[in-house]
Amino acid sequence: MKSWVNRSGISNMSASLLGSTLILLFVFSIAKGQAPNYFMVMIPPIAVVASGRIIQAFKKSKPGSGILITVFEISLLIVLIFLLIAVFILSSGLFYPLLLTVISITVIYFCVFKGIHSFERLAFVSVLMTGIFNLFFNAGIIPALYSYQGTRQVLNIFEANRQEGDRLCNFETEEYELFFYAGDPVLNINDWDELYSVMERPGTWLYTNETKYKDIKNMNYQNIAVYEIRQRGMNRITLPFLNPQTRDETLKSNYLIRTR
Template sequence: MILSKKDSYLLYGFLLLVYVCGLFIPIMENDSAQHATMAMRMYLENDFLHIYKGANDYLDKPHMHFWLSAISFKIFGIHAWSYRLPALIFTFIGAFYSNKLAVHFYGKKINHIAALVFLSVQAVILANHDVRTDAVLTGAIALAIYNFVKYLDSSKLSNLILGFLGLAIGFSSKGQLAVFICGVFLFVHIVYANKWKQVFSWKVLVGLTAYVLFISPVLYAYYVQFDLHPEKVFNGFNNISGIRFILWDQSFNRLTGTGFKNNSPDYFFFFHTILWAFLPWPIIMYAGMFSHLKKAISHRFKKIEGFELMSSLGTLLVLLVISTSKFKLPHYLNSLFSIMAVLVVGYLWTLHKNKKIKLLSRWANFQIGLFVFLSVFVLCLSFWAFTLSSWLIIIGIVVIVTLLIVFLKTVKEAPYRKLIVSSVGLMVLINFTLNTQFYPNLLQYQSGITASKIIKKNKIDPEHLYLRDGIEAWSVSFYAHKNLKRVKVANIPNQLKKGEWVYLEEASFLKTKEAGVVWSKIYPLEHYRITRLKLKFLNPSTRPETLTKRYLVQR
């Protein structure tokens, strides 16, 4: 084994610490808080067939993510951590099956490495506190691809059924994107490994039947919410078929930009986004992709023993296709990361087997140099921007740094081990700092969090609490444990009764004063759109200039 059990367990332990710290960060606006509130409504109303965004029908992401979070609320109660728990479970599923796939292709000597690579990826860690549908999708795709590959090599029906189960969970989380990604990777593997016999088997018909059964709950929910109600109007249209939407429109509209703003004409968007999203492994991943493709071309794509093409060519093909989309966001990459982890491990393992010690040493030194620099940068930024929250954070940082220094001083003639442990360890240091010092302090400038603390402290009844119509403040609803009523600014003088509360931004607050409304209690709240950080905000001396006001007020 390349890594000792001690190495693996220590790195797993520190990664678990990072992920657990992320569970307790306040919910972030906009999407994460919005999804949490939508799942909360499912739980509170015990209605798992309809999805609503505020007062309106929701027709975008399918149900699985919301179902899992609503079930978690039912078991554990409404908390930020219980909302995030299903995402964390599927992240561990993704790590487990990434590892199994790497071991399947490259042998037991690289056991645990793909899991550690996957769990240390920056966007994967981020997706477990800024939780959307992607963590469930990513874990489901890893589950599906491993079991499909296993079926192609063993012809076991159980693997085929599990593969279609993973595919169905992915489909039920984000639509046909899961089918497309799995399809591209598997097509490459089938063609390269010549596995057509297993494709044209009666077992595949059984698997497809199981798949239809697995996705039927989502299809039925869409049918009940939309197909049974042709009178519903959504985006100016009626006679909407929910089933057609999830089977076709949802994915292809994003690809063509239909109904979505063309947010990125940059065809290289995903290729350069990988440079931060797949930290600490992007350069190694690209090197591995180039090396794999060069080897395949030099052998004219003839099968080579102990070599797989799926992770390299499959990743490249998916990137090329999604780069043509008119609507692009960084987290669309997340579903590729489990297979990219296999690519990283395969490339490094090939270097190790071929005794490319000097090249591995250069990679190790490159990783250590780059991520020591990034670690120092993150530490300085976090403690410069925000005052220390707790001395326990300093103790945690000192322990991690000390262990890394001891490791780097003791390891000498093992560049593979040095590269893996130092890369994962430094990402632990970076994200422990972010999850305990940076993000918790940053989120205090998301005024919905501050308002929620005031609501809790003053025991304000959510029945008498309103949000200004159109304001992005899902976190207020979530922490109030209620889908709060909305009120238009013009209606506040007549609609709000004595003793009732409303959360609004400064312009609306001033309009109510101009309209003669007298507020008995006024809580001014500092606010900043924390998903768009600027140096002027991060600098404590200039931060007040960047802040706007929001208000929690009582009539």
């Protein structure tokens, strides 16, 4: 960032970019407890450093030296390899990995062997690979991960099996999106007396955690149906959860209890 200040003063473009990224960093640092992607907190400082170099490159008559361009191209190839590895690991099928591999090979062939200018090649490959990887995540990975949210599973079961007069209740779970996604108001149970009351009423659907389920199970209620919800919140993403081979080991059980 020191290179952004010259004898004539501070570059307006650089100062604006620095201010916006620092604000973004501030927002992410506050919201990181709720943000599903913790690595996004590192995007602003990386953007500051990278954008400063790009601005300096555009100011030059010849954008970058041969050595610098070579380093960038090697770095892109390394990143591309890691992206391919990530896609193969995260994807449960072969369609997306093979599609990304074919596109990558085609892009590299045309960029490297067809004489496109080095800086243009760098920008083109960067934007294209970022777009492809983002498309893969939004089309294949993120929808699959969201399907493991307990709220979505509970609402799917409830809407498919509910009868007229049935009521969905929540007891001691932190999945507050249940109150926003449900079509009808969800009753939040605050104490055991209220729990006893709703459990005696037919047509109650009670969503609770494993600890409270065991307590309710020991009460020996009759005429109940139990659905096990294997779930994990999107704000608790870990590498074992992202890997389909180890994903089941990271899931925790909640329970949906129906009184009849």
